[in-house]
Amino acid sequence: MYQLSTTTMFLYIVIAFVISIWYVIRHWNLLKLIVKCIYAYIRCPGRGLELLGMFQDAFPDIFRVRFSIKTVYVLAKPEYYEKVLSSPLAVDKPEVYTLLDQFLGPNIFTAAENLWRQQRRLLNLSFSQKRIDSHSEIFLEEADNLAKELVTHASQKNLDLEGLMRVCFAQATARALFGVKFKVTVEDSRKMDRIFIETARRGVHLFYVPSILMPPMPKAFNKSLSDAIIASKSIIFERRKQLVRNKTLLQDDKPQTERAQKSHMLDYILECPEFTDERAMSEIILFLIAGNETSSATLMYACLLLAMHPDIQEKLYHDVVSICGLDDPITLEKLPKIDYAERIIKETLRLFPSAPIIGRYTQGDLDIGGRVIPKHSTVYLHIVYTHRDPRFWQEPLTFDPDRFLQENASKIYPFSYIPFSYGSRNCIGLRFAMTSIKIALVNLIRKVKVFTDYKSVEDVKLKAHFLLRPRDGWKLRFEARN
Numbered sequence: 001m002y003q004l005s006t007t008t009m010f011l012y013i014v015i016a017f018v019i020s021i022w023y024v025i026r027h028w029n030l031l032k033l034i035v036k037c038i039y040a041y042i043r044c045p046g047r048g049l050e051l052l053g054m055f056q057d058a059f060p061d062i063f064r065v066r067f068s069i070k071t072v073y074v075l076a077k078p079e080y081y082e083k084v085l086s087s088p089l090a091v092d093k094p095e096v097y098t099l100l101d102q103f104l105g106p107n108i109f110t111a112a113e114n115l116w117r118q119q120r121r122l123l124n125l126s127f128s129q130k131r132i133d134s135h136s137e138i139f140l141e142e143a144d145n146l147a148k149e150l151v152t153h154a155s156q157k158n159l160d161l162e163g164l165m166r167v168c169f170a171q172a173t174a175r176a177l178f179g180v181k182f183k184v185t186v187e188d189s190r191k192m193d194r195i196f197i198e199t200a201r202r203g204v205h206l207f208y209v210p211s212i213l214m215p216p217m218p219k220a221f222n223k224s225l226s227d228a229i230i231a232s233k234s235i236i237f238e239r240r241k242q243l244v245r246n247k248t249l250l251q252d253d254k255p256q257t258e259r260a261q262k263s264h265m266l267d268y269i270l271e272c273p274e275f276t277d278e279r280a281m282s283e284i285i286l287f288l289i290a291g292n293e294t295s296s297a298t299l300m301y302a303c304l305l306l307a308m309h310p311d312i313q314e315k316l317y318h319d320v321v322s323i324c325g326l327d328d329p330i331t332l333e334k335l336p337k338i339d340y341a342e343r344i345i346k347e348t349l350r351l352f353p354s355a356p357i358i359g360r361y362t363q364g365d366l367d368i369g370g371r372v373i374p375k376h377s378t379v380y381l382h383i384v385y386t387h388r389d390p391r392f393w394q395e396p397l398t399f400d401p402d403r404f405l406q407e408n409a410s411k412i413y414p415f416s417y418i419p420f421s422y423g424s425r426n427c428i429g430l431r432f433a434m435t436s437i438k439i440a441l442v443n444l445i446r447k448v449k450v451f452t453d454y455k456s457v458e459d460v461k462l463k464a465h466f467l468l469r470p471r472d473g474w475k476l477r478f479e480a481r482n
């Protein structure tokens with residue numbers, strides 16, 4: 001057998017030692033960062049987003065990570081966002097998203113390009129400003145119910161505020177998009193939250209655990225999913241019944257029902273031969289979750305920021321009361337006059353974009369301006385980092401709704417603000433969200449005062465499982481105004 005002499009062995013050890021020292025010196029900053037992150041992560045695993053921010057501080061525009069055979073690029077440069085989000089080669093979604101298909105089946109949020117284009121074209125019909133405006137009464141009714149619930153239970157300890165807000169937006173979504181009055185409870189809304197969060201958690205674990213080694217999904221997840229499927233079936237059943245009834249009335253020459261007939265997103269889906277009932281169910285669950293999770297979180301963050309800034313809260317209150325009175329309905333004519341509320345929501349979405357990081361999967365080599373991201377790479381866009389980046393925002397952690405005054409628009413660095421993403425695959429519900437959140441906020445603020453124990457934006461440590469949440473809870477309190 002071949003044996004090394006002592007001298008050769010010594011020589012090998014010296015060479016290995018020298019190479020290691022050279023490597024450590026060359027990558028000292030990176031190694032220090034990795035050790036720091038591992039230590040911080042072991043101490044508190046909910047700090048993933050913060051640690052990603054530490055990497056981004058070291059490599060502010062782009063960095064690349066390899067997880068076995070997967071290569072992931074993380075970007076935080078506005079120019080790169082524009083390139084990626086407007087490229088036809090980056091329309092598909094990465095595995096973290098498409099995992100949802102295993103449980104729900106394909107839907108607009110996860111579908112690959114061909115299927116997605118067909119779906120988006122059809123569903124876009126329901127999201128024009130005119131269509132959204134036609135739902136304003138529904139938004140107001142649901143906002144009124146929310147305000148009543150909050151006033152009645154304001155003093156109750158452990159009140160699930162976010163749950164109540166999720167109920168408001170889920171019911172508004174069901175009525176406006178599916179055309180059915182659908183009773184949602186706080187417990188139902190928690191189940192929808194669970195579906196999204198558990199799927200996102202599993203998606204993140206897929207970075208370092210092969211899918212065959214993944215444990216089965218928890219029982220609570222399976223129960224939530226089967227309840228959501230039952231609910232979506234009953235929505236389809238109910239809407240089909242209504243459509244048949246409307247048709248009969250039409251045949252009886254009752255023209256007023258004509259308008260009601262093809263006015264909801266679900267009607268387009270049910271009438272389209274490509275949409276099976278399974279696909280319709282998947283869309284219903286997806287829209288219920290996408291519509292209520294993001295909007296309720298935004299309303300919660302807006303309340304949090306107003307509670308931290310009582311002067312801004314009072315200014316909004318006076319604006320609302322001077323335009324809408326204490327109890328008059330918030331009509332479509334009055335809504336544009338309360339532009340302060342809109343600026344507050346935009347600034348809230350800057351500091352707390354409910355979708356803090358979004359991903360794309362490249363179908364070809366992507367030139368993002370002097371740098372090529374190869375085909376079959378996963379690209380993440382670190383939106384929340386850019387929204388708070390001092391290179392693009394003066395005093396980024398200051399809550400200042402006037403950044404979004406018309407006269408300040410030119411000061412916003414292009415693509416440094418994309419809470420609804422950008423390009424052909426941006427948020428289809430942008431107008432729906434802005435209108436429904438504005439009505440809910442305006443209506444709420446004239447009925448209640450908001451308080452929080454957080455002193456500043458820096459105080460609110462963040463975590464993300466797809467959606468941005470405060471790590472230490474909301475710490476919000478409401479008191480009825482007399």
Ligand code: HEM
Binds near residue numbers: 291298359425429433
């Ligand atoms: C403040 C509220 C909202 C925010 C911040 C938000 C944000 C976003 C973002 C960033 C995306 C792109 C995701 C990605 O590419 O990974 C997106 C997509 C989407 N959003 Fe929203 N969203 C909001 C409200 C809504 C509402 C109210 C609905 C429906 C009623 C909705 C439905 C969707 C759907 C279906 C997609 C997928 C679109 C596609 O792939 O074509 N969103 N949203």
